[in-house]
Amino acid sequence: MSKQYWLMKSEPDVYGWDELIAEGVGMWDGVRNHSAKLNMMAMKVGDEALFYHSNIGKECVGIMKIVEESSPDPTAEEGSPWVIVRVAPVRKLDRPVTLKEIKADPALADMDLIRLSRLSVGRVRPEEWAHILKLSETPAG
Secondary structure: OOOOEEEEEEOOOOOOHHHHHHHOOEEEOOOOOHHHHHHHHHOOOOOEEEEEEOOOOOEEEEEEEEEEEEEEOOOOOOOOOOEEEEEEEEEEEEEEEEHHHHHHOHHHOOOHHHHOOOOOEEEEOHHHHHHHHHHHOOOOO
């Protein structure tokens, strides 16, 4: 199966990109939505994800790699269905790509981020991934 791409949201004042950099490998925990959980369960080692700062900033800031597939979430009640994955930073984007930019770009109109705005872990199609990376390499505006 080929590499899959994802977008994972976190509030930067709870767990931000800089914290992931400091840790080296982070545990993506606390997800309490069944659709997001199913997406995490579909992740494979080597898949990549955009790190998205939600609520504050509302922007894609970096790329992470899935380094450990789903396992039970130790922060959840025992016997619950919630899972974690472990992620490691790959690199910071050349510049953040904002939600405003993504919403304004017709090529990204079908992204889970737009269609399922409350979803904290969503799929990113390969062409959307490439487009966001290209945006991050060009000046804003």
